[in-house]
Amino acid sequence: MQKPAAPRHGPARRAALGALAALWLASAPALADAPSGLVPLPCGEAGPLRPADPVYCRKARHYVTPAAREALLRAAERVARERPGAVVRYMEASWPRGVRPMPPHRSHGDGRQIDLATFYEDRAGRALDRPPPAPNVRLLRGYGAYEPPQRETERVCAGGPASAPDPPAARGWRMDAARTQALIDALLAERSVRRIFLEPHLKRRLGYASDSRIRFAGCAAARHDDHLHVDFR
Numbered sequence: 307m308q309k310p311a312a313p314r315h316g317p318a319r320r321a322a323l324g325a326l327a328a329l330w331l332a333s334a335p336a337l338a339d340a341p342s343g344l345v346p347l348p349c350g351e352a353g354p355l356r357p358a359d360p361v362y363c364r365k366a367r368h369y370v371t372p373a374a375r376e377a378l379l380r381a382a383e384r385v386a387r388e389r390p391g392a393v394v395r396y397m398e399a400s401w402p403r404g405v406r407p408m409p410p411h412r413s414h415g416d417g418r419q420i421d422l423a424t425f426y427e428d429r430a431g432r433a434l435d436r437p438p439p440a441p442n443v444r445l446l447r448g449y450g451a452y453e454p455p456q457r458e459t460e461r462v463c464a465g466g467p468a469s470a471p472d473p474p475a476a477r478g479w480r481m482d483a484a485r486t487q488a489l490i491d492a493l494l495a496e497r498s499v500r501r502i503f504l505e506p507h508l509k510r511r512l513g514y515a516s517d518s519r520i521r522f523a524g525c526a527a528a529r530h531d532d533h534l535h536v537d538f539r
């Protein structure tokens with residue numbers, strides 16, 4: 307049996323479809339903004355601020371307040387200027403509904419929090435363009451590639467999520483201190499940044515011992531030597 311021929315669209319119908327497509331394209335950015343007033347971060351593989359994994363956008367966990375988006379884009383542009391080729395990778399921000407908390411986090415959800423990956427390099431000092439996968443457990447990209455303390459005495463937690471095991475000593479990567487510092491400096495230059503959670507050993511190692519905006523999240527929170535948790539005003 308012959309397949310029925312596809313209906314041919316007349317010029318009027320084509321014009322109507324074209325107008326509809328144009329309308330949809332024009333309205334797409336507005337539709338992407340949530341009724342809560344939160345706005346999405348860039349999802350593409352271009353520009354200085356990108357997701358650490360497409361899953362954060364697919365699951366609509368990439369919403370922030372307009373002020374936080376502005377600050378994040380400005381900070382990422384500054385890092386890219388100072389460290390050419392550096393791309394700031396984000397993980398969990400907020401869902402579009404704007405309600406806190408957003409599980410499994412104790413906060414997040416109202417657009418004023420975001421997790422940013424620290425920067426990494428290989429053992430020869432070559433920059434990695436995104437965080438390596440967690441070596442011990444199945445976690446979403448950007449979480450779990452911990453940079454361990456350099457001395458045992460620097461460990462402050464004897465239990466809880468913040469004492470999750472270190473990655474294997476034979477791993478092929480380490481934190482890129484210079485680019486991570488550039489990111490922290492760029493964030494601290496933003497008035498809307500209220501505080502940043504970082505493990506105490508990295509706070510000292512990276513030179514922020516006297517900066518009260520860099521805080522320890524506590525032993526009941528996740529480790530913060532794989533990512534920075536940023537709180538906005």
Ligand SMILES: [Zn+2]
Nearest residue numbers: 419420421535
């Ligand atoms: Zn967080």
